[in-house]
Amino acid sequence: MSQGNTGVTAQVVNAHACPVREVLDRVSGKWSVQILVAAAQGPIRFTELERSIEGISRRMLTLTLRNLERDGLVTRTVHPTVPPKVEYELTPVAEELHKTLQQLTDWAERNRVYVAEARAAYDERRETD
Amino acid sequence: MSQGNTGVTAQVVNAHACPVREVLDRVSGKWSVQILVAAAQGPIRFTELERSIEGISRRMLTLTLRNLERDGLVTRTVHPTVPPKVEYELTPVAEELHKTLQQLTDWAERNRVYVAEARAAYDERRETD
DNA sequence: CTGCATCCCCAGCGATACTG
DNA sequence: CAGTATCGCTGGGGATGCAG
Secondary structure (H helix, E strand, O other), X not given: XXXXXXXXXXXXOOOOOOHXXXXXXXXXXXXXXXXXXXXXXXXXXXXXXXXXXXXOOHHHHHXXXXXXXXXXXXXXXXXXXXXXXXXXXXXXXXXXXXXHHHHHHHHHHHHHHHHHHHHHHHHHHHHOO | OOOOOOOXXXXXXXXXXXXXXXXXXXXXXXXXXXXXXXXXXXXXXXXXXXXXXXXXXXXXXXHHHHHHHHOOOXXXXXXXXXXXXXXXXXXXXXXXXXXXXXHHHHHHHHHHHHHHHHHHXXXXXXXXX
């Protein structure tokens, strides 16, 4: 058994259409999560999003919002006024998602220092070779 | 107030070094999460990972493992045998992360159908214009 | 078995300008 | 105010081959 049978320690965890990949596809992209976070506090206008999320371009804001809307994660409400007013809001499903995203950011905050130090230590080792 | 003051509905949620971005940087990349999931069940060898994660290339497996190691999320243990045997294992910090990732995949499973239908409906509307 | 080096491609994103 | 259209780049990642 020293090298013949590798064992079945890890089953195939990603059959196709793996839920892991599904989430990632939904959450991937540079801006999706930040938009979800920004919109989580209630209906928010296009320009408010643009200002809330530092560094985002109009183009990416539009594109990402469209994708989120397509996936049923945000609703888009047009108020036919002048000037135009469009509000985006999380759907209930997205609110749930937001809660778990919150857990992720909590993890990040708790372990930010740990990761930074691990990284520094790793790089240190590489240099002193 | 109809258009003068936009209010402060959404504060700037992403100061620089935003935790949101930090997690994403750690979890982004096509394979990081799947590796974390696969390694969560215990120490796992390089080749086992390669077989567990369908579609991953040797190159990306190596690169992603290095990054995870650098961030202190996996440990790399070399057994100086012949043939070589290297085992990867989650660190405690990564185990915590894995728990929250589990929540994400749970969300994905619960709402997979919802998203698929939302998407289909959206595309339907686009076509029938 | 485990891993690095090289080449190459393309999707994601930024910049910019134009519209209802 | 809230978009859309076009262009061009960058780097993430796939394919392949070599090495300890």
